[in-house]
Amino acid sequence: MRMSSLPSFDGCEVTEKVTAGPIVEIYRATQVPLGRKVTIKALAASIVPSSPFAAALEREARLLGQLNHPHVIGLYDFVRKGDRLWLVLEAIDGWSLAELMQRAKHFSHPTAAAIARFVAYGLAHAHARGIVHRDVRPANVTLTKAGGVKLTDFSVASDERLPTAPELLDGSGGQQSLAYASPEQVLGEPPDPRSDLFSLGVLLYELIAGKTPFGSGDDPAATLRIRNEQPPPLGRYAPDLAPTLERVVQRCLQKMPAHRYQSADELGAALDAALADMGVVNPRDAVLEALSGLGLAVKPSSPVITERVPRRPGPSLAMVAAVLLGFSALLGAGGGAIELWARHAGAANGESGPSGRLELVPATPGYLRVVAQPWAHVIVDGEAFDTTPFARAIPLSPGTHYIRLEHPQAPTERRTIELAAGETILLDVSMKVRRPEGLSRESALSSAAPVDSSP
Numbered sequence: 001m002r003m004s005s006l007p008s009f010d011g012c013e014v015t016e017k018v019t020a021g022p023i024v025e026i027y028r029a030t031q032v033p034l035g036r037k038v039t040i041k042a043l044a045a046s047i048v049p050s051s052p053f054a055a056a057l058e059r060e061a062r063l064l065g066q067l068n069h070p071h072v073i074g075l076y077d078f079v080r081k082g083d084r085l086w087l088v089l090e091a092i093d094g095w096s097l098a099e100l101m102q103r104a105k106h107f108s109h110p111t112a113a114a115i116a117r118f119v120a121y122g123l124a125h126a127h128a129r130g131i132v133h134r135d136v137r138p139a140n141v142t143l144t145k146a147g148g149v150k151l152t153d154f155s156v157a158s159d160e161r162l163p164t165a166p167e168l169l170d171g172s173g174g175q176q177s178l179a180y181a182s183p184e185q186v187l188g189e190p191p192d193p194r195s196d197l198f199s200l201g202v203l204l205y206e207l208i209a210g211k212t213p214f215g216s217g218d219d220p221a222a223t224l225r226i227r228n229e230q231p232p233p234l235g236r237y238a239p240d241l242a243p244t245l246e247r248v249v250q251r252c253l254q255k256m257p258a259h260r261y262q263s264a265d266e267l268g269a270a271l272d273a274a275l276a277d278m279g280v281v282n283p284r285d286a287v288l289e290a291l292s293g294l295g296l297a298v299k300p301s302s303p304v305i306t307e308r309v310p311r312r313p314g315p316s317l318a319m320v321a322a323v324l325l326g327f328s329a330l331l332g333a334g335g336g337a338i339e340l341w342a343r344h345a346g347a348a349n350g351e352s353g354p355s356g357r358l359e360l361v362p363a364t365p366g367y368l369r370v371v372a373q374p375w376a377h378v379i380v381d382g383e384a385f386d387t388t389p390f391a392r393a394i395p396l397s398p399g400t401h402y403i404r405l406e407h408p409q410a411p412t413e414r415r416t417i418e419l420a421a422g423e424t425i426l427l428d429v430s431m432k433v434r435r436p437e438g439l440s441r442e443s444a445l446s447s448a449a450p451v452d453s454s455p
Helices: 052-064 097-103 109-127 193-209 222-228 243-252 264-277 283-293 317-331 335-348 440-448
Strands: 012-020 024-031 036-043 075-081 084-090 094-096 141-144 149-151 366-373 377-380 383-387 394-396 399-407 410-419 424-430
Touching: 012 036, 036 052, 052 075, 052 084, 094 097, 097 141, 097 193, 109 141, 109 149, 109 193, 109 243, 109 264, 109 283, 141 283, 193 243, 193 264, 243 264, 243 383, 366 377, 366 399, 366 410, 377 394, 399 424, 410 424
Parallel strands: 366 424
Antiparallel strands: 012 024, 024 036, 036 084, 075 084, 094 141, 141 149, 366 394, 377 383, 377 399, 399 410
């Protein structure tokens, strides 16, 4: 568009028109005399200042005015002049996640976790100030050329201290947003910060799998699936997905808000743990690596580890006690006996023996697989091994083993198995999860969810 046809805004020199919707228009500009690049979000000329949409734009400014966080778009100014109304926003040098997902159908697991992690901490900042975003989706997440992540567009955000805004300030039609809506949003329940965590879980699922878990927003059955169906297992699309990251997605997508993470800070910490489990030290580098792969940024100097770093469980108290008792007995048996015992102990702990062979599993193991819904900690012979519903195959020596499945809101399930060499035993268990009581605002969700043990 020619400069002469661009509108003027006090204190800003417009350089480009970005979008022109029926309600708002977006421009790139330079704030003078500071020389600072900014984005102008202005009410369209056809909308009168007494319109509810004008009030909604002012409301968005009031919400953003409460926020100041590196992962939330910044507000510099709000101007009302005659019949005109506009916001002066931080200019973000980058691309929306929606744009990037048109280039790359899905992202590496560290990149997906890093993006979600930044958004989670941006949401935590907003939630701490009583603001629920209500529209977390790829179009409202922007990645910067420097590897930063910004949560944008608070036009339909809620704050109980302010009047409700019209749903469609941008005039987009809102169909895409339905794919990311939480069950309580579908049912018209009051806004809840945990709804944003569900939406972020949908976004994280999509970044990994290349598709949303419940269908597209224009699918009439999508809202029914959101309310009543579990998402397809992520392992179907990403068989090498780290279990820690898979469990994060599963918990975000629980139907009942009480079964999700209870705060965005808690979700951010879980994503930090998942990134550490994948060997990622700097989440920003994971974002930069994805942009570099698309030819949009310089590759980080240090490579991002994309393979999960397995963690071997530490010794149990029983094992430590046995070692101490064994060592005491060997003190009287002479140095030779101690040397033989040390070699055996070293081999059992995965250290090289005289032959250099690593004895990590029994020579002729059997295998145990456990699937428990909605999830459970798997404890075998007193040792914690994994957490379901997608537990790894556990190699065990042939013989009798005692299995315990634990969930904080369900009775402990116990099983005894007889395992032969080369045999694989599958335990498929439904944990009898107790529903929280006294949550009247979730009563509609209880009736909408399937009547089984899955929350």
